[in-house]
Amino acid sequence: MKTSARLILPLLFGFVLLSLWEALVGFYEIPPYILPSPRDIGESLWVDGPSLLAALAITLQVTVAAMILACVTGVGIAVLLVQSKLLERMLFPYAVFLQVTPIVTIAPFIIIWVDSVFVVLLILAWMAAVFPIISNTLLGLKSADRNLHDLFKLYSASRSQTLRRLLIPAALPYFLGGLRISGGLALIGTVVAEMVAGTSGESSGLASRLLEASYRLELARALACFVLLSITGYGIYAVLNWVSNRLLRHWHESALDDPSHA
């Protein structure tokens, strides 16, 4: 496939979708306060773009920090859990707790103990992001080849050697898969956390813009925020995908060329 087609076709498809939407809004005369047209959203993006981007930048700081934290802790927890079935059974329920606790209601408990708003947001976004990393990494750690396990056992490899040289590389594709899921969750987790707990000082992230827009019924601007969020989410995904392909291209099926083009 030519590079041009690879870029142009998705854009064209997007363009067709937007045109359809524009036409529908025009045809049924749907007022902008029910469903803004792509043109309205585009205008809002154009006008408010710079200020929205500034807000997005603030949100992204938390998101990126939460992702890094989720990576480190998620992998750490998965490594801990894989040490024994008993440990897994003992500790895993607490990992589930992180996932199923609504940000909205856990936020006050965290605010009581933590002063810095940044840290509060970080904790909440981390809670949203960490579980897929734990779960997928754990699955990956358990999926290491049995024959290679035997090899390591043969050389009386220590736990840490087995971990570093066998389990972690084997878990890498799964971990990266979990990370790609967490990317979006960290982003949306940050936004929700900002909605709940993010009011402070001048530097407020995208959530406050989004809330403000929807509170003031500026739906075009609210949708412009969605668009920015989606583009950012896709950007995070694309970056992680690229990293994933670089790391795995020598050996993992998922990073090799399309099998149908081999």
Added chain:
Amino acid sequence: MKTSARLILPLLFGFVLLSLWEALVGFYEIPPYILPSPRDIGESLWVDGPSLLAALAITLQVTVAAMILACVTGVGIAVLLVQSKLLERMLFPYAVFLQVTPIVTIAPFIIIWVDSVFVVLLILAWMAAVFPIISNTLLGLKSADRNLHDLFKLYSASRSQTLRRLLIPAALPYFLGGLRISGGLALIGTVVAEMVAGTSGESSGLASRLLEASYRLELARALACFVLLSITGYGIYAVLNWVSNRLLRHWHESALDDPSHA
């Protein structure tokens, strides 16, 4: 390991944790409105248990429906995306949109067009749950063994044959991993959706109980809700884990015995 140890130790560990918590709350005289003691929570569970369980049952209906829907559509979308790199590039951004759009702000757009509250909740919970399934299944579909791909190519297997006999079985461990992540997300997605959709009256799920308990500073009850949510989330995870092990036990590393005990 004996069955008794497998059950007793985690319970014992939980008991130790709770005792520690109880002791800390007692020692520092932390008032119940800042951090209730496990005993308070237990009391609340005992007193409000039946009514909370009734609310949970309502929430679970939506959760289960959303999970089933997410399974079907998630796998469907992943299968569609794996058909060609171009298709993936064209459609994947819209899948990301599902993940990174805050339920709180997208809800009104859905409520405008959909009458039934159940369907609104279902759509929102589905949005929360579907992405990990898409993403992990897609990864799994791409991870099928190249040599087996060759085998299928050799016999000029049709797309659908390759899908059914090769790609889907190969993707199964990844899909099931995604499903285990989605389980919790569907649950928490339902709870948040309930908060957003403003359900009221007898048919309202756990969310309204949780919100009210939190406003009213009945933190013991709020935490009782968390406990119920966590147990439910862990229950979903455990069931999916069990299903996963049954489906994979003949062949996938992750479902075989512990390698250290082989």
Added chain:
Amino acid sequence: DSSFATDQITFGTDWRAQAEHGGFYQALALGFYDDAGIDVTIRQGGPQVNHSQLLAAGRLDFGMSPNSFLPINFAFQEIPVVAVAAMFQKDPAVLIAHASRGHQTLSNLKTEKIMISPETRIGFWRFLKVRYGFTDNQIAPYTFNVAPFLADATSVQQGYLTSEPFVIDEAGIEPSVFLLADSGYASYAAVIQTSQRMIDSNPDLVQRFVDASIRGWYSFLYTDPAPAYALIKRDNADMTDELLNYGHEMLRRYGLVDSGDAALNGIGIMTEARWRAFFDVMAEDNVYPADLDFTKAYTLRFIGKRVGMDAVLRGAD
């Protein structure tokens, strides 16, 4: 005239069912709406619920705005939704400090850390900035949960007169409460809104809804509020009689519903002067352009008819 068919309408409130919605629930419970030929469904709001968008889209027939901002926002966005009656003459919004700190006036709080929700930040916070010189870097997050306030004796938080002070008091901390309405905050509250289309096509229905609601409020305030309590508790399973009683008491003590203009012209009354007073402050902070025609935000045609006043005055005697 029982000849007309019953009109089915949905009314969205601004929060989870509580004493501030008492009049509407009372009207529902005592059949005032039925008598007016309206079959009303009340949908409760909440912190995450966005009813104004549903109102704009016509999913709700009537909505309840917690303040004067929303109606002006509609006007500003040129959305054909207008305010038709204000059930509260005073906004129950309060700032709450620890009594132990000994703050006497609102302006004492100018240097304190104040817990403010994101919505409030673009709501009455603007008023505090313009009138009292509060600044954004005082803001700390508020999550509709008073525990962080209780935990920190220096903190100040936003609240509702009818609810948070009670919860704080119950937790054993004495609150000092500052009602913004008593410090020049001119916002109405519990404002009934509906679409211009509804007003144009069925003004009679609007009138009947407003009137029945006003009757409901008189009845709730001055006769037995128990019927409303029952319905409120049905919608909001965790609401208690103590809190409802407390709210009811506050509504009366502070004259939130029937003081000022309402004492003369009946519950629901709105005046151009009040709207202007509110708007001018906000225009000063550039929340709205100064040349915005704020009079499009409301209509005065359904109120000031002294509906239900006599009955109540008789009952109250």
Added chain:
Amino acid sequence: MLNLKGITKTFDSGTEALSATTFTLSDGEFVSLVGPSGCGKSTLLRIVAGLSQPSAGEIATSSEMEDLRIGFVFQEPTLMPWSTVFENVALPLQLVNGSPNTDDVDRITTVLQWVGLEEFQNAYPRELSGGMRMRASIARSLVLQPDLLLLDEPFAALDEFTRAQLNEDLLHLWEEQKWTAIFVTHSIREAAFLSNRVLVMSPRPGRVIADIAVPFKYPRQPSLRNDHAYTDFCASVSQRLATSLPGANQ
């Protein structure tokens, strides 16, 4: 039926596996391919099967090549780990015919018996020994009567007796069904016993450097293995192969 001209294959990694390999294959021939490890035999088979594209060169095929049925025993067993032996062997039938009918089941049972796996038809691949896995793969390649059979060291993991037995069985089958075969092996004796022609490849980058007709008539009897002419022939092929090796001039 097949005409390879100047086939060259260079992998992305830069390794040149095949360099201008040329040979012809006629209908019904049984050709063996011998050559040192890493010389490009597997690569060549993959190119013939259409699983890999040559970097240069041409493959001309006779007209009916389009819907040619190819059987391939890969160098590794390549079984579906999630399917039983029976299901793995049934796969080609299912891919071609849809769900298997009773005739198909008979056929599957026959090939399983032939490779001695009937007892293990419900076992999963990970429960098999290395040789058993390879036998399952051989069974799979024969369950559809192929037009062209490509075998990549199919018997390397088997003991001498099973191997000899399967050699003979394979010859019978070939005489009966007359498919065309390319057979990669490291055993020159096996190559000589089975095939019409032995192609000798040079070390990497591989090329066919000798095309030796096998002078023994079919049907070949097991006794051929003790024949002096046979031993001499094997020695001469061996010789030919040895001269191509790097250390040959020592």
Added chain:
Amino acid sequence: MLNLKGITKTFDSGTEALSATTFTLSDGEFVSLVGPSGCGKSTLLRIVAGLSQPSAGEIATSSEMEDLRIGFVFQEPTLMPWSTVFENVALPLQLVNGSPNTDDVDRITTVLQWVGLEEFQNAYPRELSGGMRMRASIARSLVLQPDLLLLDEPFAALDEFTRAQLNEDLLHLWEEQKWTAIFVTHSIREAAFLSNRVLVMSPRPGRVIADIAVPFKYPRQPSLRNDHAYTDFCASVSQRLATSLPGANQ
């Protein structure tokens, strides 16, 4: 050094792989194990290596067995797909010594040269041919000087010349380093050429049914392969193996 008594292995699937297998291995012995496919040879090696527990029976070891260094060439190459050939071969050194020093690098280079993979030391396993992968695995088993070397059909995927060459090299190494070896092979000629003793196993459930001393003295020269006594010996072992097979009475 090793004393197996009545080793029995029954898998969870119900397959009885080994039944009361008994044999002894002395220090410095080179023992070959031959037997039909699926008879339990690999299972036996895994039990000897401690990778699998016997269902019944005992393994007695001499006292210093505790910190015995075992080298194992598995039947499948078992390389880490994410590591290059060099890294794969370096693994045992790293696991035992920590990070490799220059001596280690020399050692790795030596074994890589020995199996003819020095050119491919930076290639990933999937870029190798089947035989090359197996050679990498052999190199890995020898990079640490083992006390006990277990080889499961290490040369099955190699051409005759490489195989013969590696046979001779392996013998030299053994004479030099005097490890103990158990060598599974399907080639009786190879077994006879390399080992002190040949153990013959029965078909599944496997058992050692013959323990045949090889009557040729070390050092063995390549010329041994053309010796008549050698050929006769091979024929006799072959004979012994054949009588154990199911079709033996025909």
